[in-house]
Amino acid sequence: MVQLAQTYPDKVTLVNGGPTYEGRPVNYLRVSTTNFQDLSKPVVFIMSLLHSREWIGQAATLYALDKLLINNTESDLINDIDWIIMPTANPDGYIFSHDSDRFWRKNRRFGSSCMGVDLNRNYDINWGTESSDSPCSETYHGTEPFSEPETVVHKKIFEEHQDRVLVFLDIHSFGSYVLYGYGNGELPPNGEALSSAAISIGDAIDAAKLPNNPNYTVGNLAQTLYPASGGSQDYALSVGVPYAYCLELPAFRGSTSITGFLVDPEFVEQAGYETWEGIKAGARFALNSNRMRKGIP
Numbered sequence: 328m329v330q331l332a333q334t335y336p337d338k339v340t341l342v343n344g345g346p347t348y349e350g351r352p353v354n355y356l357r358v359s360t361t362n363f364q365d366l367s368k369p370v371v372f373i374m375s376l377l378h379s380r381e382w383i384g385q386a387a388t389l390y391a392l393d394k395l396l397i398n399n400t401e402s403d404l405i406n407d408i409d410w411i412i413m414p415t416a417n418p419d420g421y422i423f424s425h426d427s428d429r430f431w432r433k434n435r436r437f438g439s440s441c442m443g444v445d446l447n448r449n450y451d452i453n454w455g456t457e458s459s460d461s462p463c464s465e466t467y468h469g470t471e472p473f474s475e476p477e478t479v480v481h482k483k484i485f486e487e488h489q490d491r492v493l494v495f496l497d498i499h500s501f502g503s504y505v506l507y508g509y510g511n512g513e514l515p516p517n518g519e520a521l522s523s524a525a526i527s528i529g530d531a532i533d534a535a536k537l538p539n540n541p542n543y544t545v546g547n548l549a550q551t552l553y554p555a556s557g558g559s560q561d562y563a564l565s566v567g568v569p570y571a572y573c574l575e576l577p578a579f580r581g582s583t584s585i586t587g588f589l590v591d592p593e594f595v596e597q598a599g600y601e602t603w604e605g606i607k608a609g610a611r612f613a614l615n616s617n618r619m620r621k622g623i624p
């Protein structure tokens with residue numbers, strides 16, 4: 328990320344969004360041909376590794392950076408859109424998943440009985456209704472909404488670019504899903520458009536995916552996978568982001584157990600490639616519908 332900011336100073340700014348619980352920077356890149364100064368441009372915000380063990384998601388964000396900056400063949404994407412890309416949304420958990428426990432999911436908030444808060448249950452949207460109040464649970468929601476420094480960093484990004492974030496993608500694994508809110512099964516007022524864009528994302532990935540992997544399933548989080556509260560895509564919807572999704576990338580070699588989080592070296596580049604196809608489809612769908620709504624040809 329530092330190298331990209333140094334190599335493309337006219338397009339890339341490295342931002343330290345603030346410290347994690349353990350004091351690491353939550354870094355992200357702003358990618359823009361107009362240095363984020365053209366407020367008429369929509370913003371696409373992509374993050375990964377909110378759940379630290381879901382390593383394959385990072386391949387997708389890094390691949391997106393490659394296609395936007397190093398090997399860009401579709402200039403509309405960088406000319407028409409400002410991008411915020413955060414490859415590691417939960418740095419403390421990610422380091423811990425490397426050093427100590429490969430299957431660590433939460434952040435590293437100290438607890439006398441158990442460590443960590445599930446950051447994807449900690450956002451201030453229906454908080455605490457479909458999550459756990461037990462610190463030892465994998466879905467522990469924390470002591471209050473936005474109790475965790477990492478989710479506060481994400482919240483500030485939405486606040487800073489209010490009304491400009493058109494698409495939000497939180498990339499997880501695993502299970503091959505495009506999911507949208509709300510996590511209690513209710514749909515937002517733009518549910519139909521939200522669903523249509525999700526289908527375009529899923530179709531684009533399916534057209535590029537490996538034959539052995541299943542097609543993506545597209546749907547509302549609660550109706551398709553399970554109910555969940557306090558999630559990032561729900562929070563994004565609640566603050567006015569029209570197109571907010573959780574992507575679940577494919578499992579490791581079709582596994583249905585915890586080993587699904589492992590990374591197949593042969594799949595790393597492919598994961599980036601096929602997810603990028605989905606990201607592009609979603610961004611263009613949103614861009615076009617936004618233009619139509621504003622009456623721009």
Ligand SMILES: [Zn+2]
Nearest residue numbers: 378381499500
């Ligand atoms: Zn996850």
